[in-house]
Amino acid sequence: DPVMFDGTIRGNLDPMNEYPDSRIWEDRIIQEIIRQEFKDCTVLAIAHRMNTVIDSDLILVLGEGSILEYDAPTKLLQREDSTFSKLTKEYSQQSQHFKSSTAMHRMGSY
Template sequence: MCMLQIRYQPNSPLVLQGISCVFEGGHKIGIVGRTGSGKTTLISALFRLVEPTEGRIIIDDLDITSIGLHDLRSSFGIIPQEPTLFSGSVRYNLDPLSEHSDHELWKVLEKCQLREAIQDKKEGLDSLVVQDGSNWSLGQRQLFCLGRALLKRRKILVLDEATASIDNATDTIIQKTIREEFEDCTVITVAHRIPTVIDCTMVLVMKDGKVMEYDKPTKLMNEPASLFAQLVNEYWSQHKAS
């Protein structure tokens, strides 16, 4: 088996130095590691924002380089670190291709706890969203992205440090909704806040572009020498200090 290697320029050092692991369908996978460990590069490779130098990514027996970029990317749901909103209405931001009924949109807004905020506005679903969504709070913008993912209903959902810069209350809403609504889906979470991966099925721990550990979080937590246990302890000690 050829392990996944990635470099950004032909003569530059490898950013991913030979990764090999299997994500089981329906599992919740947490990806953790300090800054520069290769987490973002791994997700970029999944979306083919960067192509492998060596190795392959296979999804459902299909090498992802064998299908078109649009088909590949539209088969994932994503809640990114920086929520992307467009100039237009609430309706357009949730459902840009007009594939869903108003009833479906309201149902999704209810699930993301945005329904009240939008009902309070006179225009409802036609309420304005300015470019980048700056007339909505950061938490609300992230919940819009969650709503979009709920409407798309893809079998694979990627959270790219989606809760890194939002308040704990919004983080809790997102985690709870994902647990309930994406129960049968494969959810890949690149985690900034370590507690968000504690209830994952498996945790992939990265360092210097390599996989250091890949196991159940509870098992790694019970091994004091594990890098995951170290990251958890660091997180909590920083949290207490702040």
């Protein structure tokens, strides 16, 4: 049977025990590990921070239980009427860290 994880969350994030707890539990580190370890997998991420999903292949935006939009983030960012685009612009104004994300660089929006 397929197994997504084996053992503890910490053990899956740092199987070689290379990093101290203070580094393991940083969101940025967790996202890097997920992207690296699951690069050939389908990952369903439910997120409230844009930097968690901006580099995804596809984005599904839900609103009041309905699908609002579904496409590649770069395509959604090109549409000014896109909910994802509006949320991204709002988020980027509030977060300096977000400006370094891959999708924003691809769009030249930084």
